[in-house]
Amino acid sequence: MINLKGKNIVLFGNAKSVFNKERDVDNRFDIICRINVGFPQGKEQYLGSRTDILFLSLELSENEIKQFDSQFVIVCSPKIFMTYYMDYRYNLDDWNRLYLKLGARPSTGLMAFDYLLQLKFKTLTLIGFDFWKTPNWYTDNIHLGQHNPQAEKEYIENKIKKYNGKIILEK
Numbered sequence: 001m002i003n004l005k006g007k008n009i010v011l012f013g014n015a016k017s018v019f020n021k022e023r024d025v026d027n028r029f030d031i032i033c034r035i036n037v038g039f040p041q042g043k044e045q046y047l048g049s050r051t052d053i054l055f056l057s058l059e060l061s062e063n064e065i066k067q068f069d070s071q072f073v074i075v076c077s078p079k080i081f082m083t084y085y086m087d088y089r090y091n092l093d094d095w096n097r098l099y100l101k102l103g104a105r106p107s108t109g110l111m112a113f114d115y116l117l118q119l120k121f122k123t124l125t126l127i128g129f130d131f132w133k134t135p136n137w138y139t140d141n142i143h144l145g146q147h148n149p150q151a152e153k154e155y156i157e158n159k160i161k162k163y164n165g166k167i168i169l170e171k
Contacts, residue, residue, distance in 0.1 A: 010124075034053075
């Protein structure tokens with residue numbers, strides 16, 4: 001596991017609502033996490049410029065992963081077996097635990113959130129998580145796949161209450 005003790009972390013979801021306001025991301029957060037193909041180029045005023053941790057459930061090419069210039073790549077999907085640029089794999093037992101709790105496949109964003117919960121962070125801010133109310137910003141569609149947005153929302157809201165101010169869902 002990555003040591004994030006005492007760090008202010010942001011996890012960017014891919015909802016188009018991420019563009020509702022400009023943010024000073026690079027100076028505000030110690031660790032910037034992204035999921036799948038949420039590359040920030042040209043959108044830095046909303047998303048910041050760097051990527052410290054990239055969570056993937058898509059099989060990207062080596063060049064696509066390199067463009068993020070991330071310190072760590074964590075593969076979340078149990079179906080993907082990349083041999084390049086994979087530093088960690090999301091635990092299959094955790095995937096199964098979430099699957100049973102949600103009654104559906106967990107999204108990459110939820111697995112990334114769940115992974116980060118296991119670390120001793122100072123704060124964890126979620127941006128671009130609106131539970132499929134707006135389209136995905138890089139595909140401009142809402143693709144639920146086999147996910148359960150309401151169950152994911154409830155899971156995150158329960159963790160926000162439990163962590164008493166250490167987790168922020170930024171609108």
